[in-house]
Amino acid sequence: MTTNPSGISRRTLLKGLAASATVPLAGCSPSPASPPLAAPYVPGKPLPWINWGKNHSCYPSQRLAPRNEQQLLQGLTQAKGTVRAVGSSHAFSALVPTDDTLLTTDYLSGLVSHDPATRQAEVWGGTRLHSLGPLLESVGLATQNLPDMDYPSLAGAIATSTHGTGKHFGSLSTQVAGLTLATVDGQLLDVSAQQHPQIFNAARTHLGALGIVSRVRLQCQNSYRLTEVSQVEPLEQMLSELDLRMSNNRHFEIFALPYSPLGISVTTNEAKAADVNQGEEDPGALNQLRQVFESVSWLPGVGESLYAWLLDKAFGGNPPVVRTGPSYRVLAHARTTRFCEMEYSVPVEAGPECLRKVLDTIERRKLPACFPIEYRHVKSDDIMLSMYQGRDSAVLSIHQFGDLDYRPFFAEIEPIFHQYEGRPHWGKIHTLQAPQLAALYPKHWQDFLAIRESLDPKGKLLNAHLKQVLGV
Ligand SMILES: Cc1cc2nc3c(=O)[nH]c(=O)nc-3n(C[C@H](O)[C@H](O)[C@H](O)COP(=O)(O)OP(=O)(O)OC[C@H]3O[C@@H](n4cnc5c(N)ncnc54)[C@H](O)[C@@H]3O)c2cc1C
Structure with missing residues (x-):
């Protein structure tokens, strides 16, 4: 997720509020119930x-780090027990853990070749997305879209259909021309x-x-520049104009602020020559938001409205924050606050209603949740297990701070997604x-x-989580 409720130029007010916030809300503070x-x-x-979210771990008895495809084949065929590949450990689901062999593709990194005529580039699978942008730019190319951060490896991102936002774009998996x-x-x-x-389709x-x-051939486009504008706005206004904003902009997404009628719009389009940076992202803003939330919520019956009022005072009427530059820099955002995440995609028409239900449930049940809810669109595809297979999708991401137990909160929200035939993100909770x-x-x-069975009949690549979700 993107969030720095960043672009918020009255940050000083929020900082001031956070600094004076000393009374913790019981439900929102680390508790003995936090997952170990x-x-x-x-x-x-x-x-x-251990993964980035710190919600999964294992003790692999063997670690392999092949430096080329020969070593990769040798390691894979000779390894005993379950073999799992690991990219940058950013999946929140238990796709990686094995106590047998963990195989990292970190050394399989870099550009293999490119073809200016087709604008395709072959890249080693272990290449991290933050290296991919500059590598492609060095040959005049860029990906059409990216997730909103650039830490994962390319092969790891494709594994779970990792996506960004934009009505006109599928997930990163749709940009794969061969592998x-x-x-x-x-x-x-x-x-x-x-x-x-x-x-290929699997x-x-x-x-x-x-x-x-080991290698991925990406369909790219000529390198390009983008300008992103982040602004605090009334959520209902954004939702009433959603179709228009999704259609008229290259990328559009919303961060809805629980317990507040406000949200943050993030609108990204091809850069114009005159575009300049304005304001800046504040990596500390999430924690400030949390401090304010925790300190007012203890006031019975008043906390929520006081919180909404404070956010309105802190954010209302702010000028937008503008970031402009090469596409891969603008699409990616820094993540300095650890969290755990659940994400479901629902048919695009159901998106606004589903979001309203999530926000309403948080408020009605007074759930300890102030982390912004991310709302994105992804175009449909026909990839076998893509979450977007056969339907344009609205994607809702629910987060909880990494030091809190996400389970009670996510358990209240997850059934809402089931009402809309929601498909969970394979890499999230x-x-x-x-x-x-x-x-x-x-x-x-x-x-x-059937394809999995034909490629790996003995299940050498299956860990406990995969057996459970695939039913094999
Ligand atoms: C801070 C943060 C922000 C995120 N933002 C987004 C977002 O904007 N959009 C989105 O869709 N997701 C997002 N995610 C989820 C995440 O990007 C994906 O789940 C992704 O799959 C993680 O890639 P990874 O390289 O870290 O892979 P890992 O987590 O290491 O592994 C994920 C899967 O890939 C497999 N794998 C890795 N490398 C290979 C290989 N070479 N060959 C075969 N299999 C391999 C692993 O076995 C595993 O099954 C975010 C996660 C975090 C922590």
């Missing part, structure tokens, strides 16, 4: 692995719409269940199991399972 922070280092035990899979039986399989098209959202992705997931992917579920 995964894996301590224990002398004599293997070095622990190379190292399979457990020791082959390097090139797949594309022409070669092994069924495997591998563009592969969950790390089909093989190790959800509680669905194979039967429910299969029902959400009627067209291709069985096809994906």
